[in-house]
Amino acid sequence: MEMALRTRYILLALGMLILGFIAWYFKDIVTYIIVAAVVSTLGRPLARFLRKVRIWKIRFNSSVSAFITLFLILVVLLGMLGFIIPLIAGEFSKLASVDYNALLLQLEGPINQVLVFIGYEPITFSGFSVTDLASSKLASLFKFSKVTDLFGSVAGTIGSIFVGIFSTAFIAFFFLKEEGMFREGLMALTPEGYEDRFSRSFDRITNLLNRYFIGLVVEIIIVAILVTIGLLIVGLNFGTAALIGVLCGLFNVIPYLGPWIGGGFGIVIALAMNVDQPFMSHTLPVLGFMIIVFGSSQMIDNILIQPLIYSSSVKAHPLEIFLVIMAAGSIAGILGMILAIPVYTILRVLASEFLSNLKVVRKLTENMEPGVNVGERDLPK
16 A cells, blocks of 8 residues: 555656656746736736726626736836836936046056055056957957847847737736636646645645735835935935836845845946046945945845745745755756745645655645645545
């Protein structure tokens, strides 16, 4: 009997591995479906509301309500882009007009002081020209062979983006029109006898991931606002402060590395914007205050915001989360680090539901909501 139980566990694990390989092989399609499921989940309350609304005794059917919902989501996204893109374009136009040769010459003195202090030879930027370097790089880039490759790559990327947007919108339309389609599609892939357990897992995963992603969006907004307000207090203009704040909020999605990347971009932008100011008396104090702003926002994020997000979704030990993120980063880079927590959450829920007889699974999922104890009497006959 124990051998039969072990065989069933092995077959279940093999089935999950095969399903994972199929999902990886068709990762583009799986990505469209997952994004469409997220979009439909966000838009479902509005679609339900529209189906109940009557205008001159006319009630919207499921198709019309789904179309209006997708249209309004698109309008909101375009409105956000319409606010952010001009802001970014204005700041980049200022960056394009910066005299980077003057910036390097301004940094030469402080850099050499540090090099001499640590025992290295000083360097000089007097014979160096950023314009000449950029011209040589552009000349090598815009050779005929490379131009054709570049246009081909750009055309392919644009085509992929349009295909992705259309596919996601098309799938999301039917998810909104026919509620439960995504769930029913997954249930159709579930072996007989496991439907109840998978249904419970689906509900738990949906609940946890909804809380996680909502918390993540709130975290991005709060970090962006905190950094923007802090930089305004430091003395940066609104456009520059908002740009750096948005970058810090977005990069904060990347665990551990994101805050450093966002802060690094902020320092570079501030250096470029203050190229005409005295470095030691003006620029250096501004950079110091910016570092204080970045550090303070990260302390608030790490102490107050992240524990609320992770405690209500992942419910895992901080060391456990760290190891999972590092492993995911080794496998799939930055994208793996971003997806590590939601994927690990899904795996833990499935393991707690289907493999709770294993000691290691019970240990890893002891802080989660209790799953079903899978014994011999629980397995399908």
